[in-house]
Amino acid sequence: MSEPVYDVVIAGAGIVGAACAYACSREGLKVAVLERDFIGGGATAAGMGHVVVMDDSEAQFALTRYSQQLWQELASELPADCEYVRTGTLWVAADEEELIEVRRKHQFYSQRKVPSEILDSRSLDAAEPQLRTGLAGALFVKEDAVVYPPCVARYLLERSRDLGARVLLGKEVIRLDDEGAAFEDGTMMKGAVMVNAAGARAASLHPDLPIVPRKGHLLITERYPAFVHHQLIELGYLKSAHKSTADSVAFNVQPRKTGQLLIGSSRQYGMDSPEVDRSILSRMLARAGQYIPSLPGLSALRVWTGLRAATPDNLPLIGRCPGYRHVFAAAGHEGLGITTSLATARLLIDQLMSRAPAISSEPYSVQRNIAVHG
Amino acid sequence: MAELVWISIDESPVEVEPGTTVAAAILQSDTAGFRRSVTGEWRGPVCGMGICFECRVAINGQPHRRSCQAYCESGMVVRTK
Ligand SMILES: Cc1cc2nc3c(=O)[nH]c(=O)nc-3n(C[C@H](O)[C@H](O)[C@H](O)COP(=O)(O)OP(=O)(O)OC[C@H]3O[C@@H](n4cnc5c(N)ncnc54)[C@H](O)[C@@H]3O)c2cc1C
Ligand code: FES
Numbered sequence A: 001m002s003e004p005v006y007d008v009v010i011a012g013a014g015i016v017g018a019a020c021a022y023a024c025s026r027e028g029l030k031v032a033v034l035e036r037d038f039i040g041g042g043a044t045a046a047g048m049g050h051v052v053v054m055d056d057s058e059a060q061f062a063l064t065r066y067s068q069q070l071w072q073e074l075a076s077e078l079p080a081d082c083e084y085v086r087t088g089t090l091w092v093a094a095d096e097e098e099l100i101e102v103r104r105k106h107q108f109y110s111q112r113k114v115p116s117e118i119l120d121s122r123s124l125d126a127a128e129p130q131l132r133t134g135l136a137g138a139l140f141v142k143e144d145a146v147v148y149p150p151c152v153a154r155y156l157l158e159r160s161r162d163l164g165a166r167v168l169l170g171k172e173v174i175r176l177d178d179e180g181a182a183f184e185d186g187t188m189m190k191g192a193v194m195v196n197a198a199g200a201r202a203a204s205l206h207p208d209l210p211i212v213p214r215k216g217h218l219l220i221t222e223r224y225p226a227f228v229h230h231q232l233i234e235l236g237y238l239k240s241a242h243k244s245t246a247d248s249v250a251f252n253v254q255p256r257k258t259g260q261l262l263i264g265s266s267r268q269y270g271m272d273s274p275e276v277d278r279s280i281l282s283r284m285l286a287r288a289g290q291y292i293p294s295l296p297g298l299s300a301l302r303v304w305t306g307l308r309a310a311t312p313d314n315l316p317l318i319g320r321c322p323g324y325r326h327v328f329a330a331a332g333h334e335g336l337g338i339t340t341s342l343a344t345a346r347l348l349i350d351q352l353m354s355r356a357p358a359i360s361s362e363p364y365s366v367q368r369n370i371a372v373h374g
Numbered sequence B: 001m002a003e004l005v006w007i008s009i010d011e012s013p014v015e016v017e018p019g020t021t022v023a024a025a026i027l028q029s030d031t032a033g034f035r036r037s038v039t040g041e042w043r044g045p046v047c048g049m050g051i052c053f054e055c056r057v058a059i060n061g062q063p064h065r066r067s068c069q070a071y072c073e074s075g076m077v078v079r080t081k
Helices: A015-026 A058-075 A096-111 A121-127 A149-162 A199-205 A278-291 A334-352 B022-028
Strands: A006-011 A031-035 A089-093 A116-120 A137-141 A166-169 A180-182 A188-196 A212-223 A231-234 A248-255 A260-269 A300-310 A317-320 A327-331 B005-009 B012-016 B056-059 B062-066 B076-079
Touching: A006 A015, A006 A180, A015 A031, A015 A149, A015 A327, A015 A334, A031 A149, A031 A188, A058 A334, A089 A096, A089 A121, A096 A116, A096 A137, A116 A121, A121 A137, A149 A166, A199 A300, A199 A327, A212 A278, A212 A334, A212 B062, A231 A278, A248 A278, A260 A278, A260 A300, A300 A334, A317 A334, A327 A334, B005 B022, B012 B022, B022 B056, B022 B076
Parallel strands: A006 A031, A006 A188, A031 A166, A089 A231, A188 A327, B005 B076
Antiparallel strands: A089 A137, A116 A137, A180 A188, A212 A260, A212 A300, A231 A248, A248 A260, A317 A327, B005 B012, B056 B062, B056 B076
């Protein structure tokens, strides 16, 4: 008896693979998802789950905004354990210089119809009493949210299964080509279209993909209900996070629905081991303590690390892989893959169905980064 | 004999010997329990040596303090749940 041929074979069951599986299954396509570990076992379970509109570039804005709106649509059907809460984001300005950035950001968002509001020093104190006094102000971006990513990935795959998708866990793909996915034991799963959604490991399947791991640390505390109310990020983040050379830390705190706090963030290149690095962890916590003075008195439960899949221009790779006819990439989402997973899936399915996408898919095409072989 | 230490546990005054841990003071008082778990069960000290975190209470407004590791000090305000 011959194995069936799937319409779409997806390698990786992180949030991106899961979102792609759901989008394809909803079109009536026959989908298989192959995951070497377990659902969300990569960056998806290690991340923060902040659904955030960003403005580093027009392309990043377009993708994050489109995706954030898709999250708002999905929210009503998500089960409670996905913990979707529209907390909004407060981009905190420490001084006058950062306040200029608040005004610029406010104008950028207003022109593009993203609801936001400038808080002065006093209204910031009132909104978040745990922040130290004397901060200059903040930009409140209202439609940003937080979710619990691994449960969302599981939910999207359950829905895909209801629609007929096959999800195989503990199944490592060693080769993904125009025929299908190949496994260690010499067997294969055939597909009409293959999708590399292997996150930070995507380049191990297709070495041409310009993806390198970028390590991050997170800490979770005991339950302190209503300690803070919004996702809090320092505006200085923009200055520190995207330098591709040095290690960096930034103040980034997220209130969970449970009352717990997630504290980040750090970025380190050239490291793919999961060990906690005490020196960058203490730098990260010291940074957070500069914004929330009572932070050192909180009780921590766990610290862990995760690997972001970084690309040279901080935009993901969505589209056909050069050198293949039927292999697509959906990877390289760096620190925004929870946010941009839903839009990624839409851009992919629109491409597979030869439909016009809601936003231009050009800036995320795989070709843009890869030198054409001569 | 050293002077006794006064603390307040859930708004009731309690008098203990100096060097008494908060956990011991709670056990000496007629407080019902230490804390409730996420699912609402009563919890109380198990290990007595700072490992199990079952004895947590709020001390001077700070939640999640291990009562077996804190000594009573005069005027301390302790809250169980
Ligand atoms: C510390 C930290 C904080 C973050 N915070 C946020 C945030 O607040 N907001 C946000 O939007 N994003 C955030 N991110 C980024 C986000 O977590 C990632 O971009 C996102 O999870 C990427 O999803 P993915 O599905 O592409 O990758 P992954 O979740 O890594 O999934 C890839 C999957 O592929 C599997 N796989 C790999 N190779 C193979 C193979 N050969 N065969 C089969 N399976 C394979 C892996 O086991 C894994 O399960 C954060 C990341 C980190 C590390
Ligand atoms: S009784 Fe175990 S930590 Fe206090």
